[in-house]
Amino acid sequence: METESLFVPRPPRPIRRKVAKAKRRGTSNNECVQLLEQIAKNTSLRIERDLKRDEMDVAREEAFVIQQQKAQEKDMDDREMKIMAMDTSHMSLETKAYWKLRRRDVMRRKLFHDDEPSNTDWLNDENH
Template sequence: MSEDSPMSEDSPIQKEPRPIRRKAAKAKRGINSTSNTSKFLEKIARQSALRIEIDKKVQEDDRAMAIEFTKEREYVRKEREYQRKENEEKNDWETMAIDTSHMSPETKQYWKLERKAIMRRRLFRDDGPSNTDWLNDENP
């Protein structure tokens, strides 16, 4: 029975497909592996693009957090400076208001020097020296 015979077409028995030979199997695997490789490479490219996008967002978030942290740190620094100045002013007022009439001469001298230091600090704050010779320690 040859394949061209009319009997092969009319035969009720189905022919099984021929098994794939070695060369055909290799060729088929090559097509599949190329397809799989290209799919794999596309997947890697997509993942890399997503990773880059995520990294950019993380960097932006990190920058924003660093800016906020810097602002917060500056705010805390200014608040501490304000508190320090406020406390210093309060202490200066208390020192200036001390009644020395009932104190010993040594204690009176100490508070007199403290008052002079406060006056110097306030008078020479930002404008540099002025003619306040009366604050010098040499003059009684």
């Protein structure tokens, strides 16, 4: 029975100061390396996310510009149709002349794909 009491495990000895410091120092270096690696990984992920967001913003802006251009073209077509359909039979001479110039501008833009207002008398309506 006495032999059984000899094999009872003893509690572990406390760690000495120098050994404890050495363990902390070794752990902190390893932790610093891990922390720096995690920071680098997070930074690269953030950069990728920002690039994707920028690309999406550019695509969204391009789509918006295209949509605005289509809306402007439709609005221009509507205005041109109103100008061409204007009945000038009941208008004064000055008003008729104004609408005649506006029609010339519309015709010039449609025929020559030009967006500038007309300041020349290339389309003579004296015969009409």
